[in-house]
Amino acid sequence: MMNFRSTFWLNSLLALVAIPLLAACSFAEDEDQVRVTVIEDGSTHINPVGTRLTFASSTMRAAMAKGLVGLDQEGRVVPALAARWIVSEDGLSYIFRLFDAKWDDGRQITAERVARLLRSRFSELRKSRLQYDVSVVDEVVSMTGRVIEIRLDAPHPNFLQLLAQPEMGLFRAGHGAGPMRLLSEEDGIKLNRFDEPSQEDEEEEAEQEDDRWVSLRSETAAAAIARYRAGGVQVVLNGKYHHLPLVDAADISSSDLRLDPVAGLFGLRFIRAEGFWAVPGNREILAMAINRPALLTSFPGVSAWQSRLKIIPEALDVEGINTYPDWASMTMEARTAFARNHVTRWKASEGRITPLTIALSDAAGADILFKRIQSDLRRVGLDARRVGLGKNADVELMDEIAPYDSAQWFLKQLTCTQTPVCLNDADAKIAEADAATNLQIKARLYAEIEKILVEHYNFIPIAVPIRWSLAKQGQRGFSVNSRGWHPLNTLVGIPIS
Template sequence: MTPRLLSSLFGPVLALLVAGCDTASDRPVEVAVIGDPGSPFVGGARLPLAAQLVRSATAEGLVGFDEQGRVIPALADRWIVTDDGLSYIFRLRDGTWPDKTPLTGDSARAALQQAIGSVRGTPLGADLAGIDEVRAMAGRVVEIRLRQPQPDFLQLLAQPELGLMRKGRGAGPMRQTREKRALLLKPIPPEDRGLPQTEDWAERSRKLRLVAMTAPRAVERFNAGEADLVLGGRLADFPRLDASGIARGAIRLDPVAGLFGLAVVNPQGFLSAPERREALAMAIDRDALGATLNIGGWIATTRIVNPGTGDDNGTVGERWPGQSLAERRTTASARVTRWVKNGKTPRLRIALPSGPGSDQLFARLAEDFKAIGLDAVQVRDSAPADLRLVDTVARYPRASWFLNQLSCANMRVLCSASADRLTGLALVESDPAKRADLLAQAEAQLTIANSYIPLGVPIRWSLVSGKATGFMPNPWNIHPLMPLAMLPK
């Protein structure tokens, strides 16, 4: 969206603020979400951040997340898991859908099957492939049967894409009203959702105004006191915080895991052979990159699966143990030299999102590649490229999440069929030790393919003012809107 359009967006918003009431409960909490202002609240199977926030707020799943990223009751007020870990039985709360039809096991089952079907063919769909059957039982009971135990299954069910809807509408916990390109969200009283009435509800609940905008505009509005909260910050825009003079106390970093590295998207010429793609991975000085980024707690890694992941059996370690950076670069440079004898020096196009953080990242990578005889040029995130940044937070702490993200079904350009096969075998393996071994073998195969060059863990930041409540950093970069709309007791 152009600056002129952004200006037209925020003018009415500010006017509403001036004209509104001054009480805490009447003044909306202003939430700026960094993202595309053009179509921020909609999406298909892969929802942008603003759409994820709205989906979670207006269409609960069987379970949801609290502000700490913990799984909490939602449409289901309680559940049990059988001893073998293969059956999850949910008791739905007493309530109705927005069209006033009862919330039943049958209707919830239909909504859940529709939600699962909508993500088929995506990494989340692969994560959910372990579901064997969804059954409606008596009254308000739903059972989900799995092919094998999944320790983090509830966390998967709490994902925004699995918010349940009937006839295109969800059951809350908030209602939305569109204000031009902003959304006004208001908490639904507990008694209207089939929950016990709360005495101080009216005094504690607040409206939220959600607007998607560019990072520079979000930081500017926060500095001016026009935004109480900024969500969705990434590495690309992190240097703007120092440049704008924002107080360190307002910056919140989420201790996330996930993928942050370069995917090979044009495996032609120099990048057509895995050993030459490995040369790029060998050349990168990840310690120097960490110093350049200057973000406390950032973890560099040469592994696809982040170190310390729940089902990591320890058989896959960091790459090139015992080799110094100089030794790695000597090997990598020799591979480049052999290629250059048969043609001209490769010029790699690296696609990165716009922003000063991306510029810093590119400068570091260009220097590293230059050290082994390669030239690099930075291109727009949407432009044709040879390498493209992958920057995705893990939905749950398991090796299978990382492998599903880089599967042939998701990457579509360069992948490892053997890694996919091993991951598929792990999906149906009931023995945890054997399953972990299969996943480790899959990671090893994907590592050998060198289709993805890991750099470290993703970077996620938010800006939180003293007027904001209900926000807490957490490992999943999950910041639901409902807690933000409630004043503390």
């Protein structure tokens, strides 16, 4: 529970932000004109060009620059530039037939140009969050005026989901192909329906002007929540666990808090292992000591936050391989007692144990998380110290959602390229799994790797990630989904193709 001081501070902050918004931002409801704000903890500048896109920038890119396929409001892969596609039996060839369409400057979209843009984009994305995925692409070939083929080095069962990521939207010399176009940037970004350029005169175009539009802005969580409460926006996107106390303080209706059932990694990743924490068996004590149910129920407004004891979601498990830790069936009381005895013996033989340093953001939700973990560690004779993001620490909070449903993604977040506390043997086995062409063999190798990493304890799972939005029930074109993705075009009834 939050104490009085925290609640007072949060309410005061929200009130200060909301005062000017109440006077200036309220608007009449119109489902054809939707205002959206995206929560960003860092830069609030929106730029859809590049490879390391913020959530707001990704949202804008997906609205203006279609890829071969896209995601709808349910998180499903749907046609975009490509009208249809076929996949070879061995999973190494994807053939796409393009729609007969144009870029927003009137030039015809051709397979040759799309293939060229894709080759360039795959190369650029080798330095992005999708770096491991795009490395599987061997060749992109234009076959006729409207057909292209993408050839892979090894099967990637989730390749269509990869192609649907916002980074895969294509710009040609700054020109996209919709489903929306930039209308203005005077008061935030404003986008409306993309219509292929025609030969009609300006008067005829004016008569047929589509009055549906979406405005997009990016701001801090406090400002976004206050703006929503004041009626300045209909939709807030990209809320995370550490913003939840602000929603509670703002007294937002629980029916407006929309939780996406995403998969991903939420836990403590070791980035330094010294002293007591250099031993995997001691890092296991941290995993055992955390009372996950008590931690998760400390957050307001979330009653079904699921805890995690393993790396890969159960839905992707391979039959016959148990990747849960050995202590998974123990009660919390038994785990605490075991951990306390282990720590007592260590101190008796090795001496004092330095507190675990945890790098966390400066946010109310991070305060709750740290206090819970620190309390759990103290129960077993350990302690924790908090430092800011980017400071020297033993562990950092990892809070990432998976872009697609694959064991590969989860494992590759824990390789030696991601953290110095790693296993070269696990990395080598991941490379072996990536190269496997038999999908059953590939899945079994990934399961064996998970077992190795679970016992290494370079990552301590806590829960599934939290991603939330604010939107009224019945908001057109908005649905919670497992991808945590909410396209702008569907909010005003504009199809992607």
